[in-house]
Amino acid sequence: MPELPEVETVRRGLSPAMTGKVIDRLELRRPDLRFPFSEGLADMAKGKRIDALSRRSKYLLIHLDGDITLISHLGMSGSYRIIDEAAENTPGAFHHQRGKDETHDHVIFHLRGPEGRLRVIYNDPRRFGFLLLAQTSQLGEHPLIRDLGPEPVGNSLNAEYLASRFATKSQPLKSALLDQKLIAGLGNIYVCEALYRAGLSPKRQARTIVLKSGKPTKRLEDLTVAIRQVIAEAIEAGGSSLKDHIQTDGSMGYFQHNFAVYDRENEICRTEGCHTPIARLVQAGRSTFYCPRCQK
DNA sequence: AAGGGAGCCTGGCGGC
DNA sequence: TGCCGCCAGGCTCCCT
Numbered sequence: 143m144p145e146l147p148e149v150e151t152v153r154r155g156l157s158p159a160m161t162g163k164v165i166d167r168l169e170l171r172r173p174d175l176r177f178p179f180s181e182g183l184a185d186m187a188k189g190k191r192i193d194a195l196s197r198r199s200k201y202l203l204i205h206l207d208g209d210i211t212l213i214s215h216l217g218m219s220g221s222y223r224i225i226d227e228a229a230e231n232t233p234g235a236f237h238h239q240r241g242k243d244e245t246h247d248h249v250i251f252h253l254r255g256p257e258g259r260l261r262v263i264y265n266d267p268r269r270f271g272f273l274l275l276a277q278t279s280q281l282g283e284h285p286l287i288r289d290l291g292p293e294p295v296g297n298s299l300n301a302e303y304l305a306s307r308f309a310t311k312s313q314p315l316k317s318a319l320l321d322q323k324l325i326a327g328l329g330n331i332y333v334c335e336a337l338y339r340a341g342l343s344p345k346r347q348a349r350t351i352v353l354k355s356g357k358p359t360k361r362l363e364d365l366t367v368a369i370r371q372v373i374a375e376a377i378e379a380g381g382s383s384l385k386d387h388i389q390t391d392g393s394m395g396y397f398q399h400n401f402a403v404y405d406r407e408n409e410i411c412r413t414e415g416c417h418t419p420i421a422r423l424v425q426a427g428r429s430t431f432y433c434p435r436c437q438k
Numbered sequence: 439a440a441g442g443g444a445g446c447c448t449g450g451c452g453g454c
Numbered sequence: 455t456g457c458c459g460c461c462a463g464g465c466t467c468c469c470t
Binding site for chain 1: 461462463464465466
């Protein structure tokens, strides 16, 4: 599920329910996910108040009092859902999350607030996600955070920055944009979509789009705009719902209906008058979808 | 030393 | 219907 827009959607869904609540108990239902849970994680979280939820790249950051931040990564298949314990036994309560496979409920936040109790449950069949303990005051130096590139929707992403980072790269654009050290938060879907919007071939070497006589080329500007827009639009749409992923409130993100190329192999290009079938190729072990006619 | 490929896991889907 | 191989939104490690 989760590239930046999906994680941001999760954050927005969880924040109102979790902020200000106290963690009665952090239940870890197995010893590890991708990594073993941090030593003392459950004990450290117990009794702490949740001050805020933020996000950096694809990391969901749960800030607790006492200089503690829980770093949550959703891997490929992680999701959160909220169970309001008061509403749980009420006739006519939502049942949209029943049928979710509880086998893979690995972490349960038991929370308490003025309005009652709730559980926030982390489910992750493939267990590529993880949950780690960090010091809030040291987050910027954390090995997972330290080397990340700029957020795609922030002011720090601009054509000059991209040009400087691309200058020495012989990598294809597709691979370069997946590098989290270059731009934080892009994944396979939105890289494919951004390259389509910018009219750039995923196979083109990154160093071929650099500054020309000190100024960004149109290609570079187009790519910058495409990345910013596709991410902003996806966040606005509540992310993309693939497989069985649902948001924390049970609703679906709908950006997947706006995919121009991703997962559309052999379907017709959406560019007006193009009619070319979308092609698929494998780069660095990942599927790339693109229009061979529109993307050069 | 940058870049490609395998590996980590489970589940769903298409093909036979 | 059943089994098998392939594929999946991420990321790290190892090898070249």
